[in-house]
Amino acid sequence: MESHRDVLITEVALRDGSHAIRHQFTVDQVVAVAKGLDEANVPYIEVSHGDGLGGSSLQYGLSLTNEMELIEAAASVVKNAKIAVLLLPGIGTMPELKEAASLGAKMARIATHVTEADVSPQHISLAKELGLETVGFLMMSHMAPTAKLVEQAKLMESYGADTVYVVDSAGALLPYQVKERIRGLKDALTINVGFHAHNNLSLAMANTLAAIEEGSTRIDGSIRCLGAGAGNTQTEVLVSVLDKLGIQTGIDIYKMMDIAENIVAPILEKPQEITKDSLVLGYAGVYSSFLLHAQRASERFGIDSRDILIELGKRNVVGGQEDMILDVAAELANAK
Numbered sequence: 001m002e003s004h005r006d007v008l009i010t011e012v013a014l015r016d017g018s019h020a021i022r023h024q025f026t027v028d029q030v031v032a033v034a035k036g037l038d039e040a041n042v043p044y045i046e047v048s049h050g051d052g053l054g055g056s057s058l059q060y061g062l063s064l065t066n067e068m069e070l071i072e073a074a075a076s077v078v079k080n081a082k083i084a085v086l087l088l089p090g091i092g093t094m095p096e097l098k099e100a101a102s103l104g105a106k107m108a109r110i111a112t113h114v115t116e117a118d119v120s121p122q123h124i125s126l127a128k129e130l131g132l133e134t135v136g137f138l139m140m141s142h143m144a145p146t147a148k149l150v151e152q153a154k155l156m157e158s159y160g161a162d163t164v165y166v167v168d169s170a171g172a173l174l175p176y177q178v179k180e181r182i183r184g185l186k187d188a189l190t191i192n193v194g195f196h197a198h199n200n201l202s203l204a205m206a207n208t209l210a211a212i213e214e215g216s217t218r219i220d221g222s223i224r225c226l227g228a229g230a231g232n233t234q235t236e237v238l239v240s241v242l243d244k245l246g247i248q249t250g251i252d253i254y255k256m257m258d259i260a261e262n263i264v265a266p267i268l269e270k271p272q273e274i275t276k277d278s279l280v281l282g283y284a285g286v287y288s289s290f291l292l293h294a295q296r297a298s299e300r301f302g303i304d305s306r307d308i309l310i311e312l313g314k315r316n317v318v319g320g321q322e323d324m325i326l327d328v329a330a331e332l333a334n335a336k
């Protein structure tokens with residue numbers, strides 16, 4: 001029987017969490033997590049390289065396992081959950097989206113920088129042609145005022161997206177800013193509005209609740225906080241809090257706690273927490289996926305990783321500019 005759900009949750013640990021474990025997921029890990037999440041009645045499970053389809057590269061980090069194998073494995077073990085994939089136009093390509101759909105993906109999330117929605121129409125159209133539920137994913141949403149965000153979301157709606165997400169990639173937004181943005185989108189769009197948080201300033205839960213209060217019905221979470229930076233809104237905590245608020249997610253709370261404890265925790269190299277570096281991501285407004293890259297650059301050039309991140313924030317560096325992390329570290333080292 002279909003569960004009643006006021007809010008539909010997309011579990012992103014098997015995609016966003018890829019950043020946190022240097023893209024080292026194995027088929028066994030993905031199968032165990034996807035099977036558990038499906039049994040807990042999670043509606044959507046995202047599986048891809050952390051930077052989306054085609055992300056495995058020297059620039060973004062090489063995957064241990066080809067993501068198509070991971071997508072196929074996840075799709076083969078779920079009974080009700082839909083497998084989602086992320087695609088950033090310019091990193092992922094149309095053939096990769098077709099391949100993911102042929103392997104069982106049912107949802108495509110097409111991600112662009114918050115001011116660059118106009119690079120997404122071909123990918124959104126293709127996703128729709130393939131019969132996929134299609135989401136526009138506006139990353140680094142803190143970098144644009146609400147009016148700009150609304151303009152960009154309307155573009156994605158006009159291309160055919162079923163949902164548009166406000167994506168707080170840096171975990172930099174404050175609750176009042178989330179409210180303003182979600183309200184802006186709700187007033188301007190006829191499609192669903194989603195929200196994706198990062199916990200770098202310990203605000204993922206507060207921001208997610210603010211988004212739901214303003215009418216967001218599509219929400220991302222990562223179990224055990226397995227996501228980039230300090231992770232996302234912790235899914236098992238979120239479903240418990242929403243249950244206390246009388247908001248139905250249809251997800252089994254005990255099962256989520258068990259998967260978090262017994263399956264996901266052992267995958268983590270260290271527990272997800274707000275460290276000095278993840279805090280600076282949120283404070284300086286830097287892409288959460290830059291965390292491990294900045295830490296490596298810090299070791300290589302002997303520069304405090306916080307100084308690298310602060311400088312990246314000042315330069316408004318965005319996703320796809322990972323090479324700037326080394327440039328900035330080298331410049332800071334030369335200036336010493």
Ligand SMILES: CC[C@H](O)CC(=O)C(=O)O
Pocket residue numbers: 016050051052111139140167168169170196228288289319
């Ligand atoms: C590189 C893609 C990025 O990790 C997508 C995402 O989850 C975000 O922007 O927060």
Ligand SMILES: [Mn+2]
Pocket residue numbers: 016169196197198227228288
């Ligand atoms: Mn993210």
